[in-house]
Structures are given as C-alpha cells and as structure tokens.
C-alpha cells in the first residue's frame with residue numbers, strides 16, 4: 001500500500017466513515033491499509049479504565065499513559081521499519097494545512113492517537129518521541145471533545161492526495177490552497193444549464209477563449225481571496241511586483 005494508517009481510539013465506531021466512498025475505496029483497492037484499534041484492548045482491569053484525575057488538579061480527567069504505551073508498543077514494536085509518524089490531534093498543535101497534508105501523504109506509515117477527556121498524559125508523546133516522529137496537530141482554533149473528528153479530517157485530506165485515489169489528478173492542483181495557485185482560493189464553478197432561475201453563467205466561460213477564461217478565473221480567485229481570506233493574498237515584494245499574479 002502507498003500508506004498504512006493505524007488509528008487508536010476508545011470510540012472505534014466513530015471512524016466507520018473511513019470505510020465509505022473515496023477512503024473506503026482506497027482501502028478496498030489496497031492503496032490504503034487502514035486499521036482502527038480500540039485502546040481498551042490494552043487495559044487489564046475489570047472496568048477497562050483509560051482515564052484518571054489530573055495531577056495538579058483541574059477539571060475533567062486525563063488519559064492514563066499505560067494503555068497508550070502498550071498500544072503504541074504493540075503497533076510499533078521496537079525495530080519497526082519504516083518508523084511511522086505518530087499524529088496526535090490536539091487543540092494545542094501545529095496548524096493542519098494543505099502543506100501538512102502533502103507532507104503526511106509522503107509518509108509510508110501513520111499512527112493516529114485519538115485522545116478524549118482533557119487529553120493524553122504528556123509522557124506518552126514524550127516516550128514515543130524517543131522512537132518515532134511525533135506530530136501534534138490542530139485542525140483549527142476550536143475545541144472538539146476528542147481527536148476522532150480530527151483524524152477523519154486529516155485522513156480525508158491526506159488519502160485523496162495518494163496516487164490513484166482521485167480520478168482526476170489535475171483537480172488536485174486546480175483547487176484552493178494548492179501551491180500551484182499561489183495558495184489562492186478557487187473562484188466560482190458552473191455547469192449546465194447556461195441559464196438557471198434567471199441566473200446566467202458568466203459569458204466568458206462559454207466563449208471558448210481559453211486565455212480570457214484563464215485571466216477571468218485568476219481575477220475571480222484574487223477577488224474572492226481578498227474578500228474572505230485577505231491573509232492569503234500575496235503582498236507585492238519591492239522590485240518584484242505581482243509577477244504572474246495579474
């Protein structure tokens with residue numbers, strides 16, 4: 001497979017959507033080797049306990065290190081090659097962007113640690129870092145109840161970049177946040193009918209003049225990016241102007 005992905009969670013059913021559609025097909029065709037594991041497999045007490053109260057006080061519970069240590073030890077035994085990257089979703093992580101998706105899509109093996117409660121005992125990541133690269137990742141500045149939704153987001157963004165997963169590879173570069181488009185947002189898209197409820201498709205798109213169409217699309221992308229994401233609009237560097245952007 002192009003990518004092996006192990007997901008460890010106390011809610012394995014939450015990852016069921018990964019069996020559907022694009023990602024499901026990638027798993028069927030062997031492009032992706034996906035395995036979802038229940039963290040409680042690595043508990044040994046009658047109540048299969050995975051959490052405990054936080055040292056230093058504070059609200060909520062923290063996930064105990066022992067089950068995680070055993071789970072990661074079972075999935076990544078010492079001497080495993082290639083060494084996987086451990087992806088730990090957290091509100092306190094580096095921002096997940098298209099560039100990070102591209103980076104992760106180049107990895108042969110990803111292990112996802114889905115936290116719940118107030119997070120995972122920090123020693124789990126510290127111990128794992130002695131054996132593998134640990135990537136603490138945030139999918140955005142809002143707080144979820146656990147890491148599972150973040151794993152669905154990250155895996156969808158990563159798996160669609162793998163060769164053979166998306167039917168039309170050009171569509172991967174002609175889209176928002178793609179480096180090929182200077183990270184600009186894509187403009188509006190249209191299909192038949194040419195007029196719908198009195199709304200016309202912009203005539204340039206029906207003109208067949210591909211130069212004009214390309215310029216119009218660039219203009220639309222710049223306009224939309226400036227409107228909704230001014231932070232993405234490149235500022236002209238003195239002496240270099242907006243080369244190629246106009």
Ligand SMILES: Nc1cc(-c2ccc3ccn(Cc4ccc(CN5CCCC5)cc4)c3c2)n[nH]1
Pocket residue numbers: 089090091092114115116117118119120137138139140141142143144145146147148150
């Ligand atoms: N991008 C993004 C990712 C997540 C995310 C990912 C994994 C987990 C695991 C548990 N939680 C719930 C959670 C975590 C931390 C706090 C903040 N507390 C303040 C003091 C101690 C902790 C609250 C609630 C997750 C949340 N949320 N958003």
